[in-house]
Amino acid sequence: MTKTSRIVTACMIALLVSACASQIDEGVMREGGSPGFLWGLWHGFVFPFAWIGSLFDPDIAVYAVPNNGGWYDFGFFIGVTVLGGGSWFSSKKRSK
Known part of the structure; x- marks a missing residue:
């Protein structure tokens, strides 16, 4: 391949999987004070x-519900991506 x-295949799989994602209306609050x-980003x-903590304690959650919707999701995505992707990008060798 x-x-x-490979890139096209990965994008198609990501699009297929993300098409199934949705958030229930009860999980979104437009009021002040809901996580934004x-x-x-912090979560x-x-x-x-x-x-890891949630595996041992059922009171620990990895995602805040209810939240304010798209902005919370965007911050969560950026937080996970920076933490997970940052070390991968820095480990690539430079070609001379």
Whole structure:
């Protein structure tokens, strides 16, 4: 497989999987005080530790519900991506 076909295949799989994602209306609050972008960013950063904790304690959650919707989701995504992808990008060797 060429590099281009791998990228296209990965994008198609991601699109297929993300098409199934939805959030119930009861999980979104438009009121002040509900977790927003910054809380989503923080929860994304601490996701690995919260996930490990959630395996042992049912009171620990990795995702805040209810939240304010899209901005919380975006912050959570950025937090997880920076933590997970940052080390991968820095480990790539530079070609001379």
